[in-house]
Amino acid sequence: MKKLLQLFAILLLSNSYAQQNLTYQKPSEEILKLADADLAPGVQIDSKGENMVLFYRNQYKSITELSETELRLAGLRINPVTNIGSRTTYYTNLKIKKTKDKDAKQISGLPAKPRLSGFRWSPDETMIACLNTTDKGVEVWILDINKASAKKITDANVNANMGSTLNWFEDNQNLLVKMLPSDRKPLINTSTAVPSGPTVSVSDGAKAQNRTYQDLLKTPNDEFNFEQLARSEIKKVSVKGKTETFLNADMYRNISFSPDGTYIMITKIKKPFSYLVTYSRFPNESNIYDNKAKLISKVNDIALDEVRPKGFMSTRTGKRNMTWRSDKPSTLVWTEALDKGDPAVKVDFRDAVYQMEAPFNANPKLLIKTKQRFSNITWGNDNTAIAYDYWWNTRNTKTYLFNPSDNTKDAKIITDRSYQDVYSDPGDFVRSKNKYGNYTLTMDGDKLFLMGEGFSKEGQFPFIDQYDITTNTTKRLYQSKYTDKLESLNTALDMKKGDVLVRIESKTEYPNYYIRNIYKDNDLKAITDFKNPFKSIENVDKRVISYKRDDGLDLEGTLYLPLDYKKDKKYPMILWAYPREFKDKSSASQSTANPNEFVYPYWGSPIYWVTKGYVVLDDAAFPIVGEGTEEPNDSFRTQLVANAKAAIDAVDNLGYIDRNKVAVGGHSYGAFMTANLLSHSNLFAAGIARSGAYNRTLTPFGFQSEERSYWEAPEIYYNMSPFMHADKMKTPLLLIHGVADNNSGTYPLQSERYFNALKGLGAPVRLVMLPKESHGYRAKESIMHMLWEQEQWLDKHVKNKQ
Known part of the structure; x- marks a missing residue:
């Protein structure tokens, strides 16, 4: 306590600091060439594997785009001028290609300056509906696959602020679209509005232990603006542009057609709103309409969800996860907690799944009970379905084979494993499109199919298995044999014929389909x-290295040697990592790195520095293990330092580095890791910490995978907080943070206060606050400047360290 009081006193005396007013900078030419390379397009292929759509986009937004008007309300970030998410990723061009043809066709008729998003295939896959954002608002466009053409069917009056916006009717000729209401009121300018009174929040004694959500409602003016932006009229719009009102204005969230298109489930938000949780936990109700807009039944009514029992596995009571059963024409399915949503309650079964057929007025039918918290169901037919559950505290997941037509037969548990144990992962059941256009289990009599990533001690070899539901046995149908490439199994196009969409890549071969x-x-x-856009590093020496921690735990990392590497020369190194918590050492030691993955320097990557004479150890394994009754964080710092030492020792033993010139870096929880390593070890010459949290007492009801609250484990929160140990930090640290960070727990205040503490105590530190940026950075100007800052910092404190 005495040390804490001294620290606060120092902070009070150091409340000002020197500023450097920089314009946006760019990194050196070698890094800039890689960071500014054009992206290959994204790919979507129809269910028959006949038509493929190529989606082109700019790699970055501009700072001008990020500076457009933005309102942050109830967990949403909205552009109130255009009425779409202010951080939406837009595509700027589209092409169509027959898989049998060599060349793709340019889609004609696209808008002059496309900003396309929200793509939805029509049921018969002959068209795609999408949104185009203009300066004034959002329009609906239709893409004709066979004609390779596009046309606009609405004006710029779509409301894409929340939930599903476009939904196809079964006739392939009409859509339900959320449009701006005719009676929308002008928004309140909260920066200039005169308050009518204080904001008052009240606790009635019930425990509401929520994460530190950002972008919450704060005032009655926020409530008013949220309501106006959430309200829509639902219109029926034909592909020819004819529009008619389907439902009058309300705060509609989600729209979902039954598989046969006869019914529509529409969920709307209700009051009261909350200042503690995001809009997804506001009161809401779900109603069923027929496709003529006649109300059939109210099927769910959910109260404000502010208060839940303690624990990551807690949930609310009542119906949740309500959806349509994908193998039936019009059957609703939902889950209900059998333990009152409280993981502390001892029960044989945690959840139950029920169904109700149209016209939704009969008693619900029990389908299955799960021993742990229900996850999801993959439907097959009347007699076959696969259910999944999980339990975070034990990292356990179970897979159930059950008969949805006979709940008197016990569900058969066909897998019972740790979901962190990748070596035992049986894969995902293969699905194919049924007559309703939904994806259900691909079945050949009593045979199902599984597609897995294929991690093992020997390496990664993706596979397809046949599973016999009568004997509970599997037969391997295919396994990738590549040792110098990575083959990813993407989609089973036709299991009877054996046609599968795959993606193949290597260290130097760009991924292709x-x-x-x-x-x-x-x-x-x-x-x-697709061609390799990163030619300058295609010959980089890349390998996965394995090594051991002092306690014998197996670790690994992906090692890159500098492009100018010369034998016997010692180089500076950058170690980049992200800690992960495990409940058993066996899972923590498994290898998931593949040396044959394409070398892809995305915006946040350290790989750029191979062009500048650095060894790079990327994705270094940093497991934090707590077995049995011990939680991983009980020995967080000790394990963190042991992981770092093992990594440096391993590369040093190979003879590549000057271990006095090693930097460590990470983003988010990796930034938290970096600050801790610099505070509690002398292994590093410098550090880079981006968008992190450094004072865990500011996230008192849990963080990352820590379930205990501050009041239950104050020593954990204190010991793990770099802020509390700022007096021990003497190593140069570059702090970078987005001013508009929206991630739970990583408020920009975390970096600002940590910087103040370090400066007040005389540590060498630099704080860079990126305007308009969220938790992940988007603007080209921001990212280039970030790379410049990192380059300058590493050159000064690592490569040229005195």
Whole structure:
């Protein structure tokens, strides 16, 4: 306590600091060339594997785009001028390609300056509906796949602020679209509005232990603005542009057609709003309408969800996860907690799943009970379905095979494993499109199919298995044999024929798509030919290295040597990592790195520095293990330092580095890791910490994977907080943070206060606050400046360290 009081006193005396008013800078040419490379397009392929759409976009937004008007309300970030999420990713061009053809066709008729988003395939997959954002608002456009053409069907009056915006009718000729209401009132300018009174919050004694959410409602003016932006009229819009009112204005959130298109479930938000939680936990009700807009039944009514029992596995009572059963024409399915949503309650079964058929007025039918918290169901037919549950505290997941038509038969648990144990992962059940256009289990009599990533001690070899539901046995149908490439199994196009969409890449080969027949050797047909945009580093020496921690735990990392590497020369190194918590050492020691992955220097990557004479150890394993009754964070700092020392020792033993010139860096929880390592070890010459949290007492009801509150484990919160140990930090640290960070717990205040503490105590530190940026950075100007800052910092404090 005495030390804490001294620290606060120092902060009071150091409330001002020197500023450097910089314009946006750019990194050196070698880094700039990589960071500014054009992206290959994204790919979507129809269910038959016949038509492929290529989606082109700019790699970054501009700072001008991020500076557009933005309101932050109830967990949403909205542009109130255009009425769409202010951080939406837009696509700027589209092409269509037949998988059998060599070349793609440019889609004609696109808007002059496309800003496309919200793509939805029509049920028959002959069209795609999408949104186009203009300076004035959002329009609906239709893409004709066969004609490779586009046309606008509405004016710029769509409301895309919240939930689903576009939904196709089964006839492929009409859509339900959320549009701006005719009676919307002008928004209140909260920066100039004169308050009518104070904001008062009240606790009635019930425990409401919520995470530190950002962008919450704060005032009655915020409530008013949220309501206006959430209200929509639902319109029926034909592909020819004819518009008619379907439902009058309300705060509609989600719209969902039944599989046969006969009914529509529409969820709307109600009052009272909350200043503690985001809009997803506001009161809401779900109603069923027929496709003529006639109200059939209210099927759910949910109260304000501010108060839940303690624990990550807590949930609310009542119906939740309400959706349509995908193998039936019009059957609702939902989950209810059997433990009152309280993980502390001892019960044999945690959740129950129920169903109700149209017209939704009969008693619900029990389908299955799960021993742990229900996750989801993959539907097959009347007699076959697969259910999943999980329990965070034990990292356990169970898979159930059950008969949805007979709840007197016990569900069969077919897998019972740690979801962190990747070596035992049986894969995901293969699904295909049914007559309703929904994806259900691909079945061949009593046979199902599984597609897995194939991690093992020997390496990664993706596979497809056949699973017999009568004998609970599997038969391997295909396993990738590549040792110098990575083959990712993307989608099963036709399991009877054996056609599978795959993606193949290597260290130097840019990822491209192919159709493979798994029943015919070497039957592989290329359907894309994307070129490597990062030619300057295609010959970088990349390898996955394995090593051990002092306690014998197996670790790994992806090692890159500098492009100018010369044998026997010692180089500076950058170690980049992100800690992960485990409940058993076996899972923590498993290898998931693949040396054959394409070398892809995304915006936040440290790989750029191979061009500047650095060794890079990326994705270094930093497991934090707590077995049995011990929680991982009980020995967080000790394990953190042990992971770092093992990594440096491993690369140093290979003879590549000057261990006095090693930097450490990370983003978010990796930034938290970096600050702790610099505070509690002397292993590093400098650090880079981006968008982190440094004072855990500011997140008192849990953080990351820590479930205990501050009052239950104050020593954990104190010991793990770099802020509390700022007096021990003498290593140069570059702090970077987005001014508009919206991630729970990583308020910009975290970096600002940590910087003040370090400066007050005389530590070498630099704080860079990026205007308009959120938790992940988007603007080209911001990212280039971030790279410049990192380059200058590393050159000064690592490469040229005195």
